[in-house]
Amino acid sequence: MPNVAPSDQPALGADVVELTRWLCSVPSPIGDEARLCDDVLARSRAWPLAAEPFRVLNSISVPLSRGTGGPHIVLAGHLDTVRTQHDGPTRIEGDRLYGAGAADMKSGLSLMIAAAEDRTLSPKADLTLVFYSREEGPFAENELGPLLEQQPALARADLAICLEPSYSKLQLGCVGSIHAKVTRRGRTAHSARPWEGDNAIQQAWPMLRDLAERQPIEVTLDGMRYRSVMSATLAHGGRGRNVIPDAFELNVNYRFLPGTSLDQAEAELRAFFGDRADVELVDRSPSAPPHRSHPLVEKLVGAGVKGVEPKQAWTDVARFAQLGVAAVNWGPGDQGEAHQRNESTSVEGLREGWKILRAFLGALV
Numbered sequence: 436m437p438n439v440a441p442s443d444q445p446a447l448g449a450d451v452v453e454l455t456r457w458l459c460s461v462p463s464p465i466g467d468e469a470r471l472c473d474d475v476l477a478r479s480r481a482w483p484l485a486a487e488p489f490r491v492l493n494s495i496s497v498p499l500s501r502g503t504g505g506p507h508i509v510l511a512g513h514l515d516t517v518r519t520q521h522d523g524p525t526r527i528e529g530d531r532l533y534g535a536g537a538a539d540m541k542s543g544l545s546l547m548i549a550a551a552e553d554r555t556l557s558p559k560a561d562l563t564l565v566f567y568s569r570e571e572g573p574f575a576e577n578e579l580g581p582l583l584e585q586q587p588a589l590a591r592a593d594l595a596i597c598l599e600p601s602y603s604k605l606q607l608g609c610v611g612s613i614h615a616k617v618t619r620r621g622r623t624a625h626s627a628r629p630w631e632g633d634n635a636i637q638q639a640w641p642m643l644r645d646l647a648e649r650q651p652i653e654v655t656l657d658g659m660r661y662r663s664v665m666s667a668t669l670a671h672g673g674r675g676r677n678v679i680p681d682a683f684e685l686n687v688n689y690r691f692l693p694g695t696s697l698d699q700a701e702a703e704l705r706a707f708f709g710d711r712a713d714v715e716l717v718d719r720s721p722s723a724p725p726h727r728s729h730p731l732v733e734k735l736v737g738a739g740v741k742g743v744e745p746k747q748a749w750t751d752v753a754r755f756a757q758l759g760v761a762a763v764n765w766g767p768g769d770q771g772e773a774h775q776r777n778e779s780t781s782v783e784g785l786r787e788g789w790k791i792l793r794a795f796l797g798a799l800v
Contacts, residue, residue, distance in 0.1 A: 444474065447481055448552045451767075451789045452532065452782050454545035459525040459534025465515040468493040468568035472514055475548075475566050482551045485561075489586055494567035494578040496586050499551055505559035505799050506593035506731060509760075510550065511579070511751065512543045513570035517774045531779040538768035538780040543598025545785065546767060546792050558799040563589065570751065574720040579751050583758065590758040594731040597751050600768025600780070603788045605735060606746040607659050607763055609753055610690045611722030613700055616715040617642070617667075617685045617708055624679040632679035636672045639683045642711055643667065646687070649707075654692050657727035659745035665689045665707065686717070690749070693722040720749050723756035732763060738795035740765060767791075 445453045463471040472493040479488055485501035493514065516536035525534035534541070547564045550556065567579040574580075583589050599606070619639040624632025651662040665687060672683035691700040697719050705714050725745065726732055736743060746752070746764050755762035767788025769780045 444478060448554070451545045451549050451785045452527070454548050455532055455537065455542050455780070455785055456525055456527065456534065458541035458544055459532070459537050462535065463514050463516055464518045464535070465569055465571045468514045472566065472568065475514070475544075478548070479551070489582075491582045491585055492568065492578050494582045495565075496582060496589065497551070497564040497566070499562040499564060500558075501561050503559050503561055505561065507561040507563070507588075507591060508558075508731075508796075508799070509563045509565055509589060509592045509595040509755075510547045510598065511565040511567065511595055512540050512547055512598045512766075513579075513751075514544070514566055514568050515571050516541070517571050519774060519778060520776045522777055527782060530782050532782055532785070533777060533779045535778060537772065537778050538600045538770070539773035539778070540599055540766060540768055542600065542768035542780045542785055542788070543766035546598060546789055549789055550792065550796060553793070556793060556796060558796040560796065560799040562796075563592070565589070573718050575718070577751070577754075579754055583754060590760060592755070592760050594729070595752070595755040595760050595762035596735070597762060597764050598766035599750050599764045600766050600770045600773050601764055602741060602770055603765070603767050603784065603791055604742040604744055605732075605740040605763060605765045606744055607725035607727055607732075608656070608661070608693045609723045609746040609748060609750050609764070610661055610663070610692060611695060611697065611700055611753065612718070612720040612749040613689045613691070613697075613704055613716060614718040615687050615689070615704060616717055617687045618713045618715070619683045619711065620713065621679070621681045621683070623674065623681040626677045626679055629679050632681070635680045635683040639685075639712070642685075642708065645707070652692070654694070656693055657725040659725045659727060661692050661745050662747060663690060663692045663695075665704070690747075691722060693724050695722060697721050721753045721757055722749075723753040723762065726761040726763065729761045732761065734798055735763065735765065735795050738798060739791045
């Protein structure tokens with residue numbers, strides 16, 4: 436097995452800042468992750484591995500260690516980025532590292548690679564790295580799903596850490612998410628004689644009013660407070676400026692509480708609209724519990740995370756939760772920079788994140 440990385444990559448054991456800069460320099464917008472997957476897979480050939488990496492499409496599972504007698508820890512991160520605009524190449528200016536995915540989440544990927552290449556780190560843990568694609572798109576197209584299906588050993592992990600940007604705060608659980616196309620039907624007519632039709636836009640106002648007046652529903656689990664919210668995020672209607680519209684479509688996003696199943700959430704959404712509109716589900720993503728009292732989560736807290744809070748959003752911790760695996764969100768990236776033009780992350784934050792992850796893995800002895 437070769438002991439050096441390809442020449443266009445940083446040397447093995449490079450600082451997490453250099454690793455992040457390299458990762459950002461390899462474009463991987465959602466749907467175009469193949470090159471970065473190839474590069475990471477090639478680099479992994481230089482790591483001490485317990486078995487061959489396993490690839491599904493443009494996603495890989497890399498078993499670093501087995502038979503240690505310790506817990507099975509999965510570090511998971513997505514290769515893809517959103518398609519945003521960047522003024523200039525990947526670069527470092529002061530404390531900021533600029534590049535596509537710098538925060539979300541190539542900063543997290545760099546820590547995963549650093550964990551594989553630090554020869555002084557020998558945690559008593561069976562460690563697996565999971566690099567996957569298409570996280571930024573619909574739930575059904577996310578490649579973590581088929582990877583977990585074809586690697587059943589991952590379902591027996593004791594803890595999965597999704598290295599989403601969180602300023603190195605530990606973010607527990609996640610709310611579920613349903614996107615639905617909600618359509619109010621009407622009947623066309625000439626706008627000079629509106630009484631001959633049924634204006635779908637104007638007749639939708641009670642639904643919009645109820646959405647605007649719906650208050651968040653809160654629940655506290657393991658000391659974490661989550662909020663259920665329902666919002667109209669897109670609207671479309673009308674055939675012409677002198678035509679009474681016969682349909683008005685909304686995209687409604689329902690973020691539902693941990694402990695609520697997908698079927699329950701769907702029933703709640705349909706009950707909200709009742710017979711006022713047709714409801715067609717577009718995307719469904721489950722919720723996940725916080726696991727605050729899990730002993731490995733306690734160890735991660737003790738490693739120096741910058742805080743503990745609920746995840747009021749959806750992440751792939753939910754996929755692990757569906758398999759019965761405790762999973763948490765934690766990563767060094769600047770959360771507020773995710774999906775932004777000229778995305779960046781803190782250089783010092785990267786190094787701080789690596790110290791925390793290294794301390795956690797080092798405590799598994």
